[in-house]
Amino acid sequence: MTSTELNNLINYKCRTNDTTFPVADKLVFVNLMKDEIASRIQQVRKTIWNMPALDDLVLNQREYAFPADVLNNLVNLELKFTASGNYVLATPMARRNYKDVLQESVIVDNFNNDTPKYFIRRKAIYILSGSIIAVTEGLKLVYDSFPASLANMTGVADLSIDPSTTTHGFPREFHELLARRVSIEYKDRNEMKLSKKELEYEIDLEKALDSFSVSNLDETIIGALPSGASRSFNGYNN
Secondary structure (H helix, E strand, C coil): CEHHHHHHHHHHHHCCCCCCCCHHHHHHHHHHHHHHHHHHHHHHCCCCCEEEEEEEECCCCCEEECCHHHHCCEEEEEECCCCCCCCEEEEECCHHHCCCCCCHHHHHHHCCCCCCEEEEECCEEEEECCCCCCEEEEEEEEEECCECCCCCCCCCCECCCCCECCEECCCHHHHHHHHHHHHHHHHHHCCCCCCHHHHCHHHHHHHHHHHHCCCCCCCCCECCCCCCCCCCCECCEC
């Protein structure tokens, strides 16, 4: 379903048109309910919105800046300290729990490259480890990225298609349910009677979630950071 088709379906369910239910208002409802359903989807498939990405480690650099939406939804961070080495999982820690100074010699004395740690400050990841050398794609992270918000209700691309390498589409299994959820919200706010189908929304959503809970093992996710990121970031195949 495209956003144009979604708009038409919402109008049909609500018995409205773009004058009685303005597109701008509709778009707000759609994006709110899209996130609500996406959150429910994540409960049955924990990694569904994971976005993996790679970047380079830089010689003697411990602080790496990333967009706030990446840092706020960081799932895990792995580091590779030599070109031929393996990635190791870095453990998050609160800055307040590290009482020493952020001086290179002190950090190297307190940490190593087998069990690195990191904390987040000033929109950046700060790595606590042994010495850092330049390693191509030595930094690998995974962050959650909800389906992209719709910019308009006149699109011609299917909503299930990923808009970019850094954003997810919205699964087609939930397109009608999204329209129905918007209709419920609209009617509730306008004190209108719900249809039988709308009253069965929660039952049908649970059925869809149950069917969707088994992931597609052939699925490939390609990740990269959004445009405007403070550093160059390369996507990779999961």
